[in-house]
Amino acid sequence: xxxxxxxxxxxxxxxxxxxxxxxxxxxxxxxxxxxxxxxxxxxxxxxxxxxxxxxxxxxxxxxxxxxxxxxxxxxxxxxxxxxxxxxxxxxxxxxxxxxxxxxxxxxxxxxxxxxxxxxxxxxxxxxxxxxxxxxxxxxxxxxxxxxxxxxxxxxxxxxxxxxxxxxxxxxxxxxxxxxxxx
Numbered sequence: 001x002x003x004x005x006x007x008x009x010x011x012x013x014x015x016x017x018x019x020x021x022x023x024x025x026x027x028x029x030x031x032x033x034x035x036x037x038x039x040x041x042x043x044x045x046x047x048x049x050x051x052x053x054x055x056x057x058x059x060x061x062x063x064x065x066x067x068x069x070x071x072x073x074x075x076x077x078x079x080x081x082x083x084x085x086x087x088x089x090x091x092x093x094x095x096x097x098x099x100x101x102x103x104x105x106x107x108x109x110x111x112x113x114x115x116x117x118x119x120x121x122x123x124x125x126x127x128x129x130x131x132x133x134x135x136x137x138x139x140x141x142x143x144x145x146x147x148x149x150x151x152x153x154x155x156x157x158x159x160x161x162x163x164x165x166x167x168x169x170x171x172x173x174x175x176x177x178x179x180x181x182x
Contacts, residue, residue: 001048002069003027006034008055009041017042017059021067021074035072038065045089047096050109056098057084064107078112081105086174088128092135097155099128099137104155118160120153125174137162139172148173 008021017040024031037055044058053067054077062079080098087100096107097117101124104117120126123141126149130136135155142149148171153162 001051001053004069006046006048006053006067008037008046008053009044009058011042016040023069034067034069035074037067037074038076039063043085043087045084045087045098047089047091049091049094049096054096054107056080056089056096057087057100059085077109078107078114080107081114081116086124088126088137088140090128090130090135092130092133092157097128097135099126100124101141101143117155118162120155120162122149127172127175127177129177129179131179136165138177139168139175141173147171 005024010018012018019036019040021034021037022031023034041055041058045056047054054064056064057080062083063076064079065074065076067074082103082105084098084100084102087098089098098105104119105114106117107114120137121143123143126140127138128135129138137153139149150167150171152165154165155162
C-alpha cells in the first residue's frame with residue numbers, strides 16, 4: 001500500500017498472539033512501527049483495498065479490522081461468517097474473497113457485509129490469487145489424506161462454481177503465491 005510493505009501479528013509462544021504492525025519503506029530501507037491492531041492475530045491474512053489494509057481472521061477469531069494509513073488507526077469492520085486460519089485471501093473487483101477449510105466468502109466494503117459462496121473441499125494452507133480477472137485456488141491441504149495438493153481450481157463468480165484447471169508439478173501446502181505483472 002502506498003509503495004510500502006506492511007506486516008502484522010505473529011505468534012510468540014504460550015498462545016500469545018501479537019497485535020503489532022510495521023511498515024517498510026523500500027526507498028530508505030527502514031521499518032517503522034504503526035499503531036498496533038486492536039487484537040493479536042496469528043495465521044491471518046492481510047489485503048490492501050481502497051487505500052486501506054484489512055487484517056482478516058486468524059486463529060480463534062472471525063474479526064476483521066482495517067488500517068487507515070492517513071489516520072494511523074485500526075477499526076473493526078464486519079466479522080467473517082466462518083472461522084479462517086491459514087487460508088487464502090485476494091482482492092477482486094473491489095471485494096475481498098476469503099477461502100479456507102471452513103468456507104469461502106466475499107466481503108463488500110460498501111455494504112460492510114460478508115456473503116457465503118460455494119465452498120471448495122480443501123483443507124488449510126490454500127492460496128487464493130486473482131489472475132486474468134479470475135480467482136484461482138492454488139494447492140493447500142487435500143481433505144481426503146491431509147497431504148499437500150497439486151491442484152489449481154478456478155472460481156466462476158457468475159455461476160458461483162469451482163472448476164479444476166490443472167495440477168502443479170509439485171504439491172504445495174502453507175506456501176505463498178503471487179502474480180507478477182510486467
